[in-house]
Amino acid sequence: MITGTSQADCAVLIIDSTTGGFEAGISKDGQTREHALLAFTLGVRQMICCCNKMDATTPKYSKARYDEIVKEVGSYLKKVGYNPEKIPFVPISGFEGDNMIERSTNLDWYKGPTLLEALDQINEPKRPSDKPLRLPLQDVYKIGGIGTVPVGRVETGVIKPGMVVTFGPSGLTTEVKSVEMHHEAMQEALPGDNVGFNIGNGYAPVLDCHTSHIAVKFSELLTKIDRRSGKELESAPKFLKNGDAGFVKMIPTKPMVVETFSEYPPLGRFAVRDMRQTVAVGVIKSVEKKDPTGAKVTKAAAKKK
Secondary structure, three states: HHHHHHHHEEEEEEOOOOOOHHHHOOOOOHHHHHHHHHHHOOOOOOEEEEEEEEHHOOOOOHHHHHHHHHHHHHHHHHHHOOHHHHOEEOEEEOOEEEEEOHHHHHHHHOOOOHHHHHOOOOOOOOOOOOOOOOOOOEEEEEEEEEEEEEEEEEOOOOEEEOOOOEEEEOOOEEEEEEEEEEEEEEOOOOOEEEEEEEEOOOOOOEEEEOOEEEEEEEEEEEEOOOOOOOEEEEEEEOOOOOEEEEEEEEEEEOOOOOOOOOHHHHHHEEEEOOOOEEEEEEOOOOOOOOOOOOOOOHHHHHHHH
């Protein structure tokens, strides 16, 4: 609820109009109060209040009950910081569909807009596209065959393919490969757009070597070679497709123990899996080992020295 509210241009406050329901919501610890306060605190300055369940008031569709709710909720919204005179209070029945899209004869005493009309009257806020990019991330997905896809809402600036962006607080800088909104590719995304974007963060599938199963980053494609002769066909290829062979520099995301295949074959064979499917097999030609100097030594081992 907090995430959704922080990204909204307008809040629709749904109020239970039934006897007991409204009183519970507007009480000191009620949801009506809490949601209204959160909306204002999180920067939502436009609001529509819907007096719901008007078909269940006593009597049904009671104007007196509506007026009571408008007075009490309006008073609280004013304390929060809203101007009640600029907030439409729409009597509705979600169950019966009254005043949702079309005006209802059951509420002929109400002369204001329907919920749909009130939504159409919302003012579009100014989009600060001239400022530097700011995009709070809502989630990050790992999609097989595509890679890392962060998703979030553009608050300021623009994001488009080819841009170089920096993630905080880690300081990671990388290139945006593509931008999509609702599964459609975009040339650029502006403030207010909820987008997903693919970044050039390297390919990081799982490497299985002896008993280790650790994600590794394909840091660099060094060469493409002939599978049978081992002859170099291309230096620094942009990609390796199914059936190709090559030398690749891989960096594990966590420390792991491996050896070169020529010296210790059981510790030098590996398979690479992505989304539980084997995508590559190979052997280790060289290893950049960590300097053991300064490593912990047990008391028993120290005595043996």
